[in-house]
Amino acid sequence: MRPTLVVANGPALFVIGTDTPRPLGPFLLEADPREAAARFETLDRSDLPTRLLAFLESVPADVRLVAAPPRLARAVGECVGRPVAAPTLEELRRARGTVSAPDPTTERRFFLALGHLRLERALRAPEEVLITLAREEERVERSVGRESRAAESFVHVPDSPLDRHLAAWGLARGALADLSEALRRTLENEAKSQVPNLSAVVGPRVAARLVAAAGGIGALARMPAPRIQLLGSRRRPSPERGPRFGIIYRADRLADVPIGRRGAYARSLAALAAIAIRADAHTHRNISADLVARRDRRIESLRRRRR
């Protein structure tokens, strides 16, 4: 008995390998591209077109049912109430060869809708929110710094035609500073709730920047301490003198360490940060009091052994 193969081709589903030589279909998930994209993303039994379901009900029980991709196989299996296998590679290749290409306009709108949907969903994850916030906050902080430095060195000449623009510039600077402040507060709250241990050790802002530079909490937790120490550094390692700091240079309390001992401190801090982020990523235990105590002890000993 020939298998009956259900394959998805963008927003359309096809049935192949029945007694008819040509594939049956297309069974559209939905005419509207955005709706179709949403259905394609979930693809469970309620998303399958009723015409397709009606056809599948009529398939005799001794015909083997296969479907691809795996999500579709699961959905079809739930609908018809019997196991639906994945096709072999050869079956799938042959089936895909017989299915007609989708209409370019529909296909394009479907792809764009699906892309937007996936991107929005992915960016809504708390971790990605933290990364986005960290990047934006850093950018706005830089521009606040740049504008205020420019304002400091600007010589104001009274009654010049520039006056009106200067007032506007002052307002814009104020708004930018407010934005920076608001972003910083949101970022710190996010960091404290998502990576509490790391935030306690290096400070919430640096914690968020480390996560952003690593590309995620899990990615940062997989890094060895020396890598965390140098994350975000721009200097190239050389045999004579490599970089000692990256993002970690802005960590809380690094300024309390004598300048000559900061490299040593960055090394120990990175080791503590590595322990902290692993707790944040995996055990979710709060070990921040212990880590902060170890950090402060280290600072004290470095201050005593001043060079």
Add this chain to the structure above:
Amino acid sequence: MRPGRSFRPAAGSSRLLEVDRAERRELWTEAVGDPPPVYGERWTEVSDRRFRLFEPTRSKLAAALVKGWTGDVPSPGERWLYLGAATGTTASHVADLVGPEGTVYAVERSLRPFGRLLALGERWPNLRPILADARDPLAYVALVPPVDGMYVDIAQADQLDIVHRNAELLLRGAGARLLIALKTASMGRHRSAAGHRDSSEAALANEVALYPSVPLEPFHRGHFMVGGRWGRESRIPVRETARPTMPRGRRPGRRAR
């Protein structure tokens, strides 16, 4: 067309022009979309067709062509799968090469570059961005019809494994084209760059009739363009126009005058 520049069709594609400049050959692809530039590249108009400068320093495909790549390039009307499209710099040129009748399915995994790729998809009518991991082609097998060729630019240690998985599932069959921008630096330090190229070619040779590979120095350090036609018995047509592409010492333009 400005005087002093003579555009002529380049070997391999009707949507690709070349022009000799003082130090090297310049490549231009016929734009599928409208200005403004996608990534700040130069545009020009040649007999009512709009072309975009295809710079070897920006794109590994352009670098390969400048370095005398004799293998196939995407040609008009074809469907190509592009793995590792990032923000779509090279992907936009591949889309240019397949033209309005062709389609490029561009797979990218990282979110923020994908945002820009998606914006490009809104402007470039034949580009289809897909947010997915190229390691798992089953996740997008339902989105990509069988393709005529695959362009791979993923800097991963297991890039050949990824190529294999995608190729056997998504290429249309024997004779389909495979272009791989091999980044040897992400394949480990246990071999030299050329060693990585040789071992990769040996691994590919089981399934692919290989084109001669080219190193992408000095444009992209430690990179090679390798590729071929799927199916071990596929025939690689020998193209006689493998011209020396970086003329040394003399200027071809001046001699022509």
